[in-house]
Amino acid sequence: MPALYERDLAAVASVLHLRFYPLATTSGSGPWLVEEGGRRLLDLTAAFGAAGLGYAHPAVAAAVTKAAGEMAGVSALMGATPETVGFAEELLALLPGGTDRRVYIGHAGTDANTAAIRAARAATGRSRVLTFGGSYHGGLGESQGVSGVYVSGGLRPEPGLAQVPYPYPYRPHAFVDSLLADVLGRVDAELSTGDVAMVMVEPVTNDGGVIVPPDGFLAGLRERCDRHGTLLCADEVKVGLGRTGTLHAFEADGVVPDVLTLGKTLGGGLPLSAAVLPAEVDAAAEGQILLTTIGNAVCTAAGRAVLSTIVTEQLWTRAAVLGERFLAGLRAVAERHPLVGDVRGRGLTIGVELVTDRATKAPATLETALTVFRAFELGVLVDYVGPDSNVIELTPPLVLTEEEVDLAVQVLDAALGDVESGQVPEDAIARYRGW
Template sequence: MTQTATQGFIVHPHIMTELPGPKARAMIARDAEVISPSYPRDYPFVMSHGRGTEVWDVDGNRFLDFAAGIAVCATGHAHPKVVEAVRDATGDFLHISSDYWHERMIALAERLARLAPMGEPAMSFLCQSGTEAVEGAIKLARYVTGRPRFIGFLGGFHGRSMGSLAFTSSKYTQQKGFGQTMPGVTHVPFPDPFRPLFAGADQGEAVLDYIRMLFERSVPPSDVAAILIEPIQGEGGYLVPPPGFLAGLRKLCDEHGILLIFDEVQSGVGRTGRMFACQHEGVAPDIMTLAKGLGSGLPIGAVVAKKRLMQQWKRGAHGNTFGGNPITCAAAIATLDLVESEYAANAESVGAYFMNRLRDLANDYPCIGEVRGRGLMIGMELVEADGSPAKALCDTLITRAFHHGLLLLSCGVSTVRFMPPLSLSKDEVDEAMSYLRSALDEAIAGPKG
């Protein structure tokens, strides 16, 4: 790999034009006239095609994709086995609706029942997205418990429809202007040992004590249907809870007859090196939500629940039109085949290698406050000299990385998140690290004269 310096910036041969290039600029201008401005676009990448971890824009510039469509492209872009499964399915039929039966829908649900971490028989409700999966989960929790209230966590992201939005609290902009969402949700802190909210205490136990205090003073536990939590918090900063916290939450729920819902939309399907992130702690949920990586890019979600809970739903209690679509089910089955056979293990091994490379980088850059995560769900938090979040530096780094040919996104206040395809190789890690180091140098140096 060769590179040259121009006007203080590194220029790589795989970047063929200025960014954005002329074709990209033209498409962005067309988009501005007809697409909602509510989509948060961080930098002007206009995709042409992709293979594995590599993607190309419409001007022929080549990038490494370490965002993977927000952790969606679990098996990489256009994996041949996923593409083949989709093509086979399209040759049969495109849609029949969930009012009827078909083989791929049943086969996917059977696979999810076998993989489910509940420790007892499970059933699934199939849908199209993570937010719809969360909506289904909270409806199920209310239905089977007869209770109206919930506990959520500050920093959590669970979707943008009005029920899931009631739990989402990673950025106030997601709620601003929409009035009251679903009532009955009380938020508590998510335990963060790097930025402890409770001084001089075990952060996990302190949060559990905080919930116990709420139960004594303002939230009757007999009114609480469920506690909803991401086993690793995503948008909130890629926060890994302290050991024992999820187990303590499970015990607290069991004490009060409260259901425990794990939102594994981002952390599930091999992302952390296990099929589900909760398996690192050996804690079983009552209900689990899946989406993102489940379909390798096709829109699919699932509510997976203990069978004794979901079978309480009566005919018509919950439904949809596109759930169990044969095309998305085919993609999900092929994805699970790949994740089970090789990619979860690859995420664990290559993720460990990547974490070590990032921690070596941190030794050279005091602005890297912490590297954390599991598997290929990794966060690198940037800090100012006083330890406060370095938001401006994080934003600049994301932009500079794009100009080097590395697609990244942020989370939390100042955390760079790495969520590449689970097929990632060590060579691709090494290539990305060279771009990251150059981008970080430029971000620290600031604008060139």
């Protein structure tokens, strides 16, 4: 085990640990990280999506260096700075719809989603929020309390939480066991009570198992929210800003949400999130989240560099092309490995579901953890998600090359083969609990 990793175990609180292998890195560039000792690792996680432009992106580094040198304040709470105002203006310019909106600027998807929930409740006078089974909206407070992955795990839900299945087009599941019409019918029934302030939905789920919903799902939600006077929030913290092959993931269904939340890729590796709200909704919740360093000039400078890079290089087009290449390669791999039950995704949000039996689709939870660990040993970083922890998640940086896609496919092919042949012992993962 690397010395740096041992030091981490001795000094860093375990509440911060979500570990799949003994990763200890000292530098990074593009989609590559460098371990203590010099080994290079191809990162297909992008740090859970937060390194959407890869590591040490030149535009982000230059913007951060300049902002830190000028240091025009450290908070949006007390006043305006050019970087923070510019960031909000540039983000608004990228959104369709043309309505009067404001940008909450935060540190993470967690507080962006909490800001959206509080504002929706204040503006509508309604208390309930509707989310979906297997959803992930944050790790603290209200956003955690409406997340399906936490509620199903035993966390006390937000008072009055309405939760319905996410339309899962692959197989029946404990969380999601119905088709699109049934799901939309359940949404309709919940909204008809007249006390739901907002529907919060991920256009593609990740932590719930990398689920791409059937066409018409978001459009169906939009129609029902309009009918019942309910706000629609697209949580694109993980899948937004080009990852799914369009600039905004909601574009795939031809709708525009009332509220949009962003994070991860937005900060270029720095803590930055946003909730875009209708002006009248924002005004109802003035001063409801007071985190001292939100809207600081350094992080918003990074955000401006990220937005500029994504738009200038049209990285959503790159994600669409590379995603198709990835899916084709992984589906070819699936034909050689009985462990693979399904390969699915949109753009550079991809899931490889592992099963012990293709007929029953029984989850291969142990084998998934072993495959992820073996891929790490072979030089590729992936993680696993899903209620049964049996979906290998790929959310690589948007700056990946075709050659790196092909390398990743080869390594995952080898890792699956090593697990199927019994070459990876169970005790190898004993110290790494993952989810």
